[in-house]
Amino acid sequence: MESATGLKVDFNHKITIKELPYIVKWREDRCKRCGQCTAVCPIGAIKPAVKFIRVIESGGDTQKPRPIRRVIHVIEQVNNMENACTDCAMCALVCPNNAIEPEYNPQNKFLFYKNRGGEGYKRGGRRNDPGVSTLDRIKFTRISMLTDPALDAGRHEFRVRSYIGKILPAEELPLKMEGGKLVVDKTKEKFIPPVREIFPIMIGSMSMGSLSPYMWEGLAMGVAYLNEIEKIPVVMCSGEGGFLLVLLKSRYIKYFILQIASGYFGWDSIIHTFPYMTEDPAAIEIKYGQGAKPGDGGLLMAAKVIKLIAEIRGVPKYVDLPSPPTHQTKYSIEKAVMKMIQFMFMAFGFRVPVYPKISGTRTAKAVLNNLARNPYAAALCIDGEDGGTGAAYNVSLDKMGHPIVSNIRKCYLDLVRQGKQNELPLIAAGGIGKRGNLAANTAALIMLGASAVAIGRYILQATADCLGDEYNRCNLCNTGKCPRGIATQDPKLYRRLNPDKVTERVVEVFKSADVKLRKIFAPMGRSIELPRSNKT
């Protein structure tokens, strides 16, 4: 076909809009060409364009139709996979006239093309699987009815709490009788490991580098408020990459779990702050793996390493910070788990629980059995395949990992077989609240054997309106261009977020989760300790 313009037609190696995962619907009749949408788009998926069009118009005295050439201004979607719209819909949010919005295109061929430059597709978020997970299928069927009265979640005393810490079996407690009462026998010099009482939902590890300062501040203030005012002992994990030194020296450190991971980022400054610390942290988490990208390391991209982050981590500004997939000091499980746990225990004077976090895997039971015999291990955190991340290869996110439900149940039943179900708490993570059912998912995992759950993506979604979903919406955390200001170090972006609002939402989320957990446990007749399922 010859083109009318005389230019040669060659559209091969160009993709059509229909290959893109989201098609931007723009309404010319509503648009006032203010340009806000194109300015706000984090990925450059839309651009203003000038078009030259030919229209037939009737005019003049005779009303004779004639062709007219006219210059118009439009908003155009870029048909380039690198700029494929991710449906963050910030354009729709800012548009004063509702003239623009993206629409999901189920026939897209995104993954066929998203490897330009020989680079695999990397993103943030969690596994892209919009189906209903096993966790969401679980229902609670043992309801107290007539033979025993259901408890009243509003009237009866309730205590939805759990522990982190190695709990000694009753047979090993150093107790003796004195005047008809049991007292602790100090002469035995038996080591009693530290134990913390916590609310069974904790905020999982998200580092200060990956989250924006406002986001982190909002979460941290929420956690402090919940503990001090609401008396709900919610703890939050720092993630890898150190901790704000001013917070480290404050009394609030007791609500935080410090994480050490394979990059050891930030630990130099933490160690140097030891002499100035007035309280102990809630616990130490040693990260060996992450459910979202099992067996893979982490990366904080150079753009996020601003002055504050560089200082906390003790590194130069604006350099990529990769954490290796494994701890470089380890060559075996004894070395990795036993020694690291013991080192961390010693470092904190045997006063702080230390536990490892691994990604969900069929070999979790091997780690579990090692920990079950370790006198110091305070818990085992297992992060399932639906866990989130700030940056990972799409293939790791979508195709690697083990579901948390079966992993936690198998580990719990293994502990039951050994009679150690009360000695080593299990913390479940990965996809909790994926479809918004935070309390139900938590209760399900508790019934299956977890002592507590850790949430990440959910709390970002619920408190700071994170846009991501399992249709690969947004998921731009890795680019540093988070349009909500959650996962970015760009002040222009994170100023969009109000840390006070985040705090308010954190408090609301946990208070409502507390009520909903009671509403689940009460009809099952449990109020003081956590219920367990009898399903095998």
Next chain:
Amino acid sequence: MCRLAAITSSKYFSPMENILALETMKEGHDGSGLRLTLKDLKGEFIDLKEYPILSGICSKKGREILDTYMYEKGFKLLHRWSPKIKPVKGINARDFYFAGVYEYPDKWKDKSFEEKEALLLNIRLSLRKLGETDESIFVFSFYPDVITLKEVGDPLQVGEFFGLDKDSLKAKIIFAQGRQNTNYQINLYSCHPFFLQGYCTMTNGENTAFVSIREFLSSRGFPGYMGYNSDSEVFCHILHYCMKRLGYPITYYKDIITPLKWEEIELREDKEALTLIKQSLRQLCIDGPNMVIGFTSDGTTFMVQDAKKLRPGVVGGVKGKYALMSELCGLDKVILDRDKSKDIYPMKYDMVIVSPNAKEVKVWNQLQA
């Protein structure tokens, strides 16, 4: 909700007293079973107190198996008591109800009592296993000076059926339960009271913490923690675990099943120990609704409530005879002539403890201990 009638006395009395008390509480049981546990026996057992008594029910075939087994294990039958069965409409008589007194095998005679207890437990569990599939043998207890009787039916009729009104069988502590079946099917092993190595409990109520407790007890590595045909069996095993395995005093039973809140623990002198116990034994915490009556190996009887007091219970009597009942009418039936103003209705923090031989009754308060 079952009805419970426990009597402890300094004098020997007939189990018919318990059964008549249950009769007054008739609206609360559906005739799905009666079980009696008698401790500190009189009658033909008075001179046989140191020898273990095997209580159970067998078919003809089961009896042969049982006798052969006991013979092979070296147990010599010294005496056998069987109730004089009087046919009662509605109760299907089984072949053979028995309480057999045995002499220990020769090589066990000089062993310690703990070792003998372990042997008795193993024998009972083996016999239970032997007869479980074809229901040819049911064994309920094998312990010195303790007899257990069970049958499905209305308590008064079962009492008549066993001829207890005419029998000389008497004891100083007798526990009886009239069942209200809330299991899916009626099973003889699921009738209270439950007994293990000198410790016995019976309960009215359901146990919503059953799964956690069963998992915990079954994984203690102690062979006696098994069965669990009823969710109330765990109460007996917790008592055994608390007192016999861990060696705690009786009051810690209350602290284990209904632990105090942290701020309440702070008020107790033994707060350090309580903190550790609360953490280590959190799986044994109950949520009710339960009232538990029990006795321990030394003849102490007690009553405790769940932490919300969701079930009734009353203790009353005179010096030398106290009754622990699920309802007041039962108490009135047994000991009418008492100072009713001194009746005790234990509340959520209370443990009512009656000392051996019903000498005195005291209320131990969990908060003020």
